[in-house]
Amino acid sequence: MISTLSADGTTAIAMEEGSGPAILIVHPGLDDGTAWRKVTDILAREFTVTNIVRRQYRDDIRRRVSIADEVADIAAICGALQRRVLIVGHSSGGVVSLEALAARPDLFVGGVVYEPPVDIGQPIGGESLDHAVQAIAENKPGKAIQIFTRDIVGLPSGQSRMIRVFVGLSSKLKRLAPGQIADNVAMRDLGTRLGAYAGIELPVLLIGGGRSPAHLGERLDVLMQTIRYSERVLLPRQGHSANQRAPREMATVITRFYRDLLVPKKEAH
Structure with a gap:
């Protein structure tokens, strides 16, 4: 290391x-x-x-x-x-x-x-990123990642719903979800x-x-x-x-x- x-x-x-x-x-x-x-x-x-x-x-x-x-x-x-x-x-x-x-x-x-x-x-994420930030603030990491993958990444809705389920079942993904949304905020701030x-x-x-x-x-x-x-x-x-x-x-x-x-x-x- x-x-x-x-x-x-x-x-x-x-x-x-x-x-x-x-x-x-x-x-x-x-x-x-x-x-x-x-x-x-x-x-x-x-x-x-x-x-x-x-x-x-x-x-x-x-x-x-x-x-x-x-x-x-x-x-x-x-x-x-x-x-x-x-x-x-x-x-x-x-x-x-x-x-x-x-x-x-x-x-x-x-x-x-x-x-x-x-x-x-175009700004990264637009209003969808604001909604994802709010979901993190409400301690809803699965919802935040669903918004991120569907509205920002551009994955199909069905796939994003499945990812939301995975986040709910994975302690690792729950832990990383706030960083993912903060990452997008940092890129938006970059311009x-x-x-x-x-x-x-x-x-x-x-x-x-x-x-x-x-x-x-x-x-x-x-x-x-x-x-x-x-x-x-x-x-x-x-x-x-x-x-x-x-x-x-x-x-x-x-x-x-x-x-x-x-x-x-x-x-x-």
Whole structure:
């Protein structure tokens, strides 16, 4: 485990495995850092893989968490690693990763972002997010996540109802639900940041799923036009959870991208 102080004195925490060139995983919402375990187990055969435990989802953090706080934690972990990394961010973790790439390009060799719900001109969530915030305030995490998955993520109503049931049955999901809604508030507070992302000069791989909600693909379209050195990969049979449903496919995409980044460095010697 890596434990180091972030800029504001909060301890940043990450788990590390494997050896070789470094990858930093920034996990998605409604997760405690374990959702990418199947992928990291594969990547760790060739790379040093570090999974940050995002501040937004930690039980020991009692105050409001901003995207800037999480970027500072990433910088602290990279400082502890003492080398540049490939940052890999999923969903809201992808938004955090883009912010890190824009703020501290010196820390990275490039980035991989999987369906980040970036603001492309409309506020994240709108009134639905306010309703989800109210549900959390009323101690109704299942209702909050139903609103989130149906009205913000864009899942079918029936699937969102099932997720509400799962939240009611899972102590882990109940615990993580407030962080998920707070995560969306933090992204809404961030606003439209396409101007900052246009300044990213590092290679960035944009990953999307063929079965994901259409708005996620639209956001990737905009990012493709915004980030100068970006390329895009579509996983045609996957949705927003390919890290769990197709971990080998996801690991292969990341590995190929990283190997291509490393080739010029090897040839330079």
